[in-house]
Amino acid sequence: MATIPIIDPHIHLWDPRSNPRPATPFVKLLGWNQQLLRTLPSRLLPRATRDFVGRTDYLVSPYLPPDYAADHGHHEVEGYVYVEASWTGLGRLAQADETRWAEALARRHDRVGSRMLGIVAAADLRRPDLADLLQAHREASPRLRGIRDKLAWSPNRGVMDFAPEPQRMSDPTWRRGFAALADHELVFDAWIYDHQINALGDLLRVQPAVRVVLDHLASPVGAGGPFAGRGQDEAEQAAIRIRWREAIARLADLPQLSVKLSGLFMPVLGWGLHQRRAPVSVEQVADAMAPFVEHALSCFGVERCMLASNFPMDKVSLGFETLYDAYLRLIRGRPEHEQRALLRDNARRVYDLG
DSSP states (O other): OOOOOEEEEEEOOBOTTTSOOTTHHHHHHHTTOHHHHHHHHHHHSOHHHHHHHSOTHHHHSOBOHHHHHHHOTTOOEEEEEEEOOOOOOOSTTTHHHHHHHHHHHHHHHTTSSSEEEEEEEEOOTTOTTHHHHHHHHHHHOTTEEEEEOOOOOOSSTTSOOOSSSTTGGGOHHHHHHHHHHHHTTOEEEEOOOGGGHHHHHHHHHHOTTSOEEEGGGGOOTTSSSOBTTBSOSHHHHHHHHHHHHHHHHHTTTOTTEEEEEOOTTSGGGSOOGGGOSSOOOHHHHHHHHHHHHHHHHHHHOGGGEEEOOOBTTGGGTSOHHHHHHHHHHHHTTSOHHHHHIIIIIHHHHHTTOO
C-alpha cells in the first residue's frame, strides 16, 4: 500500500517572544537568562497549569512551522489545521490578531513543507459584538474554517480550567452565539472534559444546525493513571473508562458531530509518559490508546473520525513519529479508503479544506 499523505487537523503554534501568550511575561522578563527561564515558570505557575502541560519549557519555547516539520520524521504531512492557542492580546477584536498572525506564518512558511490549510480561531460566543469579531477573523485570513471557545472546566481544583465557568453550554447568551456559527458556515471545535459529555449532548440536541468537532475525545481525566486525585488505582481508572464509554456512545446519534482521535497523551489522562526516562514504544502507545480509538470508531464510524496530533501539547509525552506509527498500527487492518479517510480525507471534508 502506498504511503498516505497526512492532513493533521489539530496543531498549535506559538512564539511567546513576539506575541501575547500566557507564557509571554516570563519570556520578556527572563529571556536574558535561559537558566531562569527554564526553572522559574515551573515554580511560579499554578500547580494545575504545571501538571496539565507536564513541562513548562514547552510553554516558554517557540513552536513554529519549521519545528513542526522537524517533528514529522518519516511521515509525509501534506497540511494541517491551526487551532487557537490562548492568545492574550488586548483590544476589542484582539482575538482576530491571532488569526492574522497565523495567516502571516502560513504565507512565510507554506512554500516549504506542509501547508496550513485551515484555521480554527478563538471567540467568546457570549460577546454582544460576536458578528464583528467573526468578520474580523474572516478579513484576517481566508483560511478561517471554525471557532473554538474552550469549554473544559473541572470541579477538581487540581485540573486546569479553560472555561471561566462550569455552565457555559447552558447559558442562553452563549447558546445564541453558538447558533450564529451556522449562519457564518463555521465549524465549532468543542473541547471539554469527560464529565461534560452529557452537557454537550444536551446542547447539540437543541442546536442541530451547527457542525461540531469534539476535540481529544473529551479528555477523560485519570483514565490512564493517577492525575489530580482521579484514577488513583486500576479500579478507579476502569470506572472512569466505563463512564466515558457510555457517555461517548450517547453522542453517536448526533449526525452533526465529528470526533478528533487526538490528545490522548496529554498528562491530564494520567499515563505519566512525560516523566519517563526512556521513550515509549510504538506498541505501548498503540495498546494504551486502542480502547479509546476503537470505541470511538465503533460509535461514530470511520466517516466521522479524524486522527490528529495535538502537537506540541502531546509532544511532552511522545514523538510525532511514534504517535503516527501507533495510529497506523491500529488501522493497518482496515481497507485503504478507510485509512485515507482517517488520516486525510475526513479532515479535508469536515473543515472544507479544498
